[in-house]
Amino acid sequence: MTTLAHEAHHAGHDGHHAPAGWRRWVFATNHKDIGTLYLWFSFAMFLTGGLMALGIRAELFKPGLQFWQPEFFNQLTTLHGVIMVFGAIMPAFTGLANWQLPLMLGAPDMAFARMNNWSFWLLPPAALLLLISFFVPGGAAAGGWTLYPPLSVKAGMGMDLAIFAIHLLGLSSIMGSINIVTTILNMRAPGMTLLKMPMFAWTTLITAYLLIAVAPVLAGAVTMLLTDRHFGTHFFSAAGGGDPVLFQHIFWFFGHPEVYIMALPAFGVVSQIIPTFSRKPLFGYVSMVYATCSIAVLSFMVWAHHMFMVGLPLDAQLIFMFITMLISVPTGVKVFNWVATMWQGSLTFETPMLFAIGFVCLFTVGGFSGLVLSIAPIDTQMHDGYYVVAHFHYVLVAGALFSLFGATYYWLPKWTGYMYHEGRGKFHFWWSMIFFNVTFFPMHFLGLAGMPRRIPDYALQFTDFNMIASIGAFCFGFGQLLFLYNVIHTIKGGVGKAPANPWEGAHTLEWEVPSPAPHHTWETPPDEALVRKGLRAQYLEGHDD
Amino acid sequence: MLKICTGNVHVSRGLLALMLFGAPGLGMADTRMTFQPPVTEIASRVSDLHSFLMGIIIVIFVAVFGMMFWAIFRHRKNLGHQAKPFHESTTVEIIWTIIPALILIAMAWPAAKLVISQRNSAQPDITIKVTGYQWYWGYDYLDQSFGFKSKLLTPQDQIQNYGPNAPAKDAHYLLEVDEPLVVPVDKKVRLLVTSNDVIHSWGMPAFAVKQDAIPGFIRDTWFKANKIGIYRGQCVELCGRSHGFMPTVVKVVSQKDFDTWVAAKQLAAKATLFEPGKPITxxxxxxxxxxxxxxxxxxxxxxxxxxxxxxxxxxxxxxxxxxxxxxxxxxxxxxxxxxxxxxxxxxxxxxxxxxxxxxxxxxxxxxxxxxxxxxxxx
The missing domain is CATH 1.10.760.10 (Cytochrome c-like domain)
Known part of the structure; x- marks a missing residue:
């Protein structure tokens, strides 16, 4: 009722606010509509990239080539990486930020509504470029998502399409980030100082700064590739005075912060969910902020650990090893804070909490394997092998993706106005948790035993673990259709209407608006007393005075 | 959770079989869960350092997640546990910043020493130039003035199994070459690694050696194998279509066998594709x-x-x-x-x-x- 009354009130004086049909989406300027677009787009990309992953795992089920030619296999690994990173994970977090930041900060919308529309609508053309590249002469880019020259310089026109797609995706990211920074810095509710805003806003803010800093670097790197390919420059060719390794330096100067661009928002999500279901304030809020900032700063100084095998000078190898190891200190602080938040809580284990706990456990496994990889001499054994594949899937699938699942179940009542089916949500969690590990844990052993990554066929001693991984991957992959089912089921009514605040322990501002969140929220900033009530409940003010 | 930390230790066959859903007969004889047996001092030290790290990691993991699971089992709402809203403690936070930093120093010290030894390629006994090609390796014995290419020996019909009735695969499927790199045992071998086309990477797990081959540049690495035998590795940097089909094979032999082999190779290097003197038809x-x-x-x-x-x-x-x-x-x-x-x-x-x-x-x-x-x- 509240919603209807609210919307009717608006239709009275401002009819164009909610255009119907396709116009609502193509001309969308509403942060909730754009957030929805981002989330559905990223889910579609997740299924597309996932299908490619299953293509990879099908070929790797047995030694020998059964399904694909090696060239097509390389296209699958390359596009799987590009699509998952730039098409699935990153837009999903931008979608979350779009939906949640204005609600959580008490702002009426994102700061730049029309730019918001543009930054979303750049994504579908980019995705299209990547997908049609499979059908151009020579096929899609096949040099790995890292696009190392000279291989990428010699590639066919699929590489050009990938380069243009990356340009578009980068533009979209920069615009999205400017929007996020401006919204957070200027549009917070009265009384909500920077050090009192939700942790999700903090990690999103830092992520946005990282993206603004490094997206142009990637654009520069791929543009240099493009001119090397077509216009006779020799940035990356020794024959013309360039250096192939220069590309790797530039790429990873982007690439390592990129890792945290995908991890920090996940930290933010988990820092919202764990306190809610522990019924306790987040432990060490300020140290969490400092840890986030120091991770961001350190992430710019460790890129060469991706290049330990190119023959760096001894001093460079040592310093990059030391700084990389150092990152585990602020990351450790975060894990300790989450555990301390749960300690002496009053815990319940709804689906979002299960995904958050799964995140903490498995992200820590990924963090530890990262620590092992940071040791340069040990990296000699693991570099460009399956241990690395295991490592970054622990961080990106059990890390970023699990946090996205958790976030979806957590905020779905707010978005749709209905409750999801708890049993099926939990089933989705346990299914994903088990088969994620079946898929990726054996890859540690493959890597230790010396199996290189990005190969379509392998020696016989790697057979067993590859079979297990492939079985796990198919179960994990098809299990995600359950997630789709759960979401659609909830949209269509779920197990009943959701109250404004379905979670006992949630105290942030988005739970103060009705469920589903009306098309327009916080047109007048929330009352300062309301803001302070929430902040006190989060122990961000009032209790120590 | 414990299962997750056993990355470097030999897990018994029984446990492994359990992880395979009790499925026997998958040819587990060759399956390895950890590094290949080291045959250089560096590889042994890498293996030891890894075990040391894993020990620390398992202790931390058990401690931290022991706490977490204690909370999960004891501090539950359905057991009537009331939340205690403590939310900061400067002392605790300083402690859990400083202790990990100290642990890291304990790890960094041996790691740095190992990096320094690993990178010391000075005073080799023999120097070999390694060139990556799409898709095989070239070895040039600079001091002995001969060289050869080392190519995959596995026949295409063992690889391409698109139809039914794939032929049986060799024991060293994809890890066999026509001519391996031959080196003497207990001698410091320096490799000068470069590439003819795209970036490759020459890797040999048993030696803990891996060096990218970069076109237009020469990088070096070295090893000193302490056991006679044949060791197998692969190209480890994506280099195009047949990246998965360019193994590295090293045959470590006694100095005497090495000398004999070198003499034969030098003789063969003088021969050519066609018989000299005869017209080419x-x-x-x-x-x-x-x-x-x-x-x-x-x-x-x-x-x-x-x-x-x-x-x-x-x-x-x-x-x-x-x-x-x-x-x-x-x-x-x-x-x-x-x-x-x-x-x-x-x-x-x-x-x-x-x-x-x-x-x-x-x-x-x-x-x-x-x-x-x-x-x-x-």
Whole structure:
């Protein structure tokens, strides 16, 4: 009722606010509509990239080539990486930020509504470029998502399409980030100082700064590739005075912060969910902020650990090893804070909490394997092998993706106005948790035993673990259709209407608006007393005075 | 959770079988869960350092997640546990910043010492230049003035199993080459690693050696194998279509065997593709060309010359049946996915393989290419 009354009130004086049909989406300027677009787009990309992953795992089920030619296999690994990173994970977090930041900060919308529309609508053309590249002469880019020259310089026109797609995706990211920074810095509710805003806003803010800093670097790197390919420059060719390794330096100067661009928002999500279901304030809020900032700063100084095998000078190898190891200190602080938040809580284990706990456990496994990889001499054994594949899937699938699942179940009542089916949500969690590990844990052993990554066929001693991984991957992959089912089921009514605040322990501002969140929220900033009530409940003010 | 931390320790067969869903008969005999047995001092130290790290990691993991699972089982709402809203403690936070930092120093110290030894390639006993090609390795013994290429030996019909009835695979499937790198035992071998085309990486797990091969630059690495035997690794940097099909094989032999082998190689290096003094005939070119084709071209263009996927057929192709100059040009310089063979093959080998392609797979140009023509086209 509240919603209807609210919307009717608006239709009275401002009819164009909610255009119907396709116009609502193509001309969308509403942060909730754009957030929805981002989330559905990223889910579609997740299924597309996932299908490619299953293509990879099908070929790797047995030694020998059964399904694909090696060239097509390389296209699958390359596009799987590009699509998952730039098409699935990153837009999903931008979608979350779009939906949640204005609600959580008490702002009426994102700061730049029309730019918001543009930054979303750049994504579908980019995705299209990547997908049609499979059908151009020579096929899609096949040099790995890292696009190392000279291989990428010699590639066919699929590489050009990938380069243009990356340009578009980068533009979209920069615009999205400017929007996020401006919204957070200027549009917070009265009384909500920077050090009192939700942790999700903090990690999103830092992520946005990282993206603004490094997206142009990637654009520069791929543009240099493009001119090397077509216009006779020799940035990356020794024959013309360039250096192939220069590309790797530039790429990873982007690439390592990129890792945290995908991890920090996940930290933010988990820092919202764990306190809610522990019924306790987040432990060490300020140290969490400092840890986030120091991770961001350190992430710019460790890129060469991706290049330990190119023959760096001894001093460079040592310093990059030391700084990389150092990152585990602020990351450790975060894990300790989450555990301390749960300690002496009053815990319940709804689906979002299960995904958050799964995140903490498995992200820590990924963090530890990262620590092992940071040791340069040990990296000699693991570099460009399956241990690395295991490592970054622990961080990106059990890390970023699990946090996205958790976030979806957590905020779905707010978005749709209905409750999801708890049993099926939990089933989705346990299914994903088990088969994620079946898929990726054996890859540690493959890597230790010396199996290189990005190969379509392998020696016989790697057979067993590859079979297990492939079985796990198919179960994990098809299990995600359950997630789709759960979401659609909830949209269509779920197990009943959701109250404004379905979670006992949630105290942030988005739970103060009705469920589903009306098309327009916080047109007048929330009352300062309301803001302070929430902040006190989060122990961000009032209790120590 | 404990299962997760056993990355470096040998897990008993029973546990492994359990992880395989109790499925027997998957050929587990060769399955390894950790590093290959080290045969260099560096590889042993890497293995030890890894075990040391894993020990620390398991302790931390058990401690931290022990706390977490204690909370999960004891501090539950449905047990009536009330939340205690504590939310900061500067002392605790300083402690859990400083202790990890100290642990890291304990890890960094031995790691740094190992990096320093690993990078010390000074005063080698023997120096070998390693060149990565798409898709095989070239080894040049600089002090002994001979060299050879080392190519995958596994036949294509074992690899390509698109239909039913795949033939049985060799024990060293994909890890076998026609000519391995041969080195003497207990001698410091320095490798100068470079590439002819794209970036490759020369890796040998048993030695804890891995070095990217970068075109236009020379990097070095070294090893000192302490056990006679044959060791197998692979290219570890994505280098195009056949990245998965360019193994590295090293045969470590006694100094005496090494000397004998070197003498034989030096003698063989003087021989050429064709018998010296005799005129080169079309038939001799085709015969030699068939071997060159099988070793270099068949992986993409297929043994029957019909091509596959993005790789064009040679049978009836415009280039292989058109003017000789165009054919020579594309083989020498490459195009898109087709690598340049300029540096990889000699004039005689190129002449032979081009002649073979122009007179096989149903192509009947009837002409032939002499080594001098290739030389002139370079």
């Amino acid at each position: 079309k038939e001799a070119l085709i015969e030699a060309g068939a071997k060159v084709y099988a070793n270099n071209c068949a992986a993409c263009h297929q043994p029957d010359g019909k091509g596959a996927g993005p790789f064009p057929a040679l049978a009836g192709s415009k280039i292989a049946t058109g003017p000789k100059a165009g054919h020579i040009h594309i083989v020498l310089n490459g195009k898109n996915a087709m690598p340049s063979w300029k540096a990889a093959l000699s004039d005689a080998e190129l002449a032979a393989v081009i002649t073979y392609e122009r007179n096989s797979f149903g192509n009947h140009t009837g002409d032939f290419v002499m080594p001098d023509e290739v030389k002139a086209a370079r």
